[in-house]
Amino acid sequence: MSQILQPGIQAPDFCLHVTPDQKLSLSELRGTPVILTFYPADWSPVCGDQMALYNEILSEFRKHGAELLGISVDGAWCHEAFAKDRHLHFPLLSDFEPKGEVAKQYGAYRSADGCCERALFVIDKRGVIFWSYCSPVAVNPGADGILQALEEMQK
């Protein structure tokens, strides 16, 4: 497992496709807490799927004013089909070209597999990493850590 960026570090900015014709930069969300979740791939088995789970918990994240962003190396068209199929109500970013470049900056790229780690980052309003966690790739980390971090951040 690679060493992911730790709390206290300024989250590296990025500008990635969020739909086939739109891009999103992390810096656009300055002033808002951001949950950045790197995951290996779209289309993993349905009921244990991490993005589908977070989708059900969105209202809890938003109670803390936080925006959720999913990010993988899948292309924007793939994300679009996946988001539509699973009724996802949050953006999926494509770390597609150059492949995995953003994931590498966050220490969340698995070179051997050519995909992202299951890595979570909670970023504060100033763009500083408040909490980060890297899960074994086969284990969906759930959302308890994210919610705890959001609560602590508000203290």
Added chain:
Amino acid sequence: MADLKIPVTTKDHLQGNENAPVIVVEYGDYECPHCGHAYPIVKQLQKHFGQQIGFVFRNFPLAELHPYAESAAEAAEFAAANDRFWEMHDSIYENQEVLSESLLLELAETLGLSAPALRESLNDSEFAPRVREDFLGGVRSGVNGTPTFYINGHRHDGPFEFESLAAAIDAQL
């Protein structure tokens, strides 16, 4: 490893021995095929371990994926309010492939419950707060998909097959 944050209380639906040395908690979704797969396995565990385990079922409907999961969960809570929780729980899983709102009403009638009362309860989302409370408690405890099992409060990260769950229970005995 994640632990169960919401202790088992009398508010829970518990089957078997409440004072058993091992309490198994499942967070499940009535429309989830993996939960449907786990359903007979839980029965098998209950038969195998008898009074040594108590089994608790909590709601974790993934409503964006499964259109009937929420109403099924609310229907089971409606049945619980009429002392028929486990009958409803079992009937839903046994008919999972044809799950629909009309099936829920039919099952209610079969169990001697009032279908119009259930329809009204579903329309009013009478048991939605209870289902949501289960769901959020599960989120707090690190539920990471359905089904998620806790054996004496510890999340079971292995497969939800008989051998794996039985070994985890044995380890607590």
